[in-house]
Amino acid sequence: MITEKEESIINQKQGIIEDLKVCISYTPNKENDLLCLMEQYLKAEEKNRRKILKEIERCINGEKYENPFLAYNHYDEKDIRKLDNILDEFIDKVRVISKTSNDLDQKVEEILVDTIFKINELHDKCYGELVDSWRSIRLIELIASSAKGVGYENAIDIINKKRLW
Template sequence: MIFDKIESFRNQKQGIIEDLRVCISYTPNKDNDLLCFMEQYLKAEKKNRAKILKEIKKCINGEEYENPFLAYNYYDEKDIKELDNILDGFINKLRVISKASNDLDEEVEKIIADTIFKINEIHDKCYGELIDSWRSIRLIELIVSSAKYVGYENAIDILNEKRLW
């Protein structure tokens, strides 16, 4: 029973992590890539346009060109792995808490606050792009349900007070 519940929290976490990975994966598509390059060209300063034109030419000629969407990626696999580790640590810490502890509320509050602080830091480092509204809802659900599992009912209050995503 305990293992099943912990496993369900890990599955919730994995859904968030997989969504992040999908957003940074890239499959070349000449038409989409040309549109992306053209948008960059129109928005670029004059001094940067020659480089973009070279990439457009490569794309049109069927030569190898750089991923045009890199300009829009504000996080990478390293950031995803860091969030994955933060969430694993959160789940592991809650798993070992004793429900009979006299200081249960204080222990859980500290774990939640520490986790939110770490997520805030990485989210900020990624220019506020790591946690979108879909992921925010999933993270809140994960944290609240995990805290309730160990007997703590006020996780949403800490989240609303401390989260920046």
């Protein structure tokens, strides 16, 4: 049976995951896409400009063209699923810790450090684009409130010492 607190934590996690998905979804918009393509053209090396010009031409002519924002996406669905799994694993591990355990603090700290390390690795793999400031705040809240739910009060200190996002 899921408690109200656990449901709140699951909803927090889902909000973070949904935000990540929205950021990589793409809906063609001729004007925005042309601006993006033109910016890429101006910044591109000479050898890459011809390809971008062809995409600009396709866009202007209403033909199918490549998503111009792909160049800016440094994470994809696979990375989002991996973060989702890391957070699920964290929530599950914290949930099963006994509140009366003698070494509660040590167990929670180990789980926290392991989780932060995994998020750091994934964030680094995604060129520092996975966890922006909005997601960082939400992740800290999620992780800290999960730890607090089992009676551990120092999660924010550990998170802030170990996180690279």
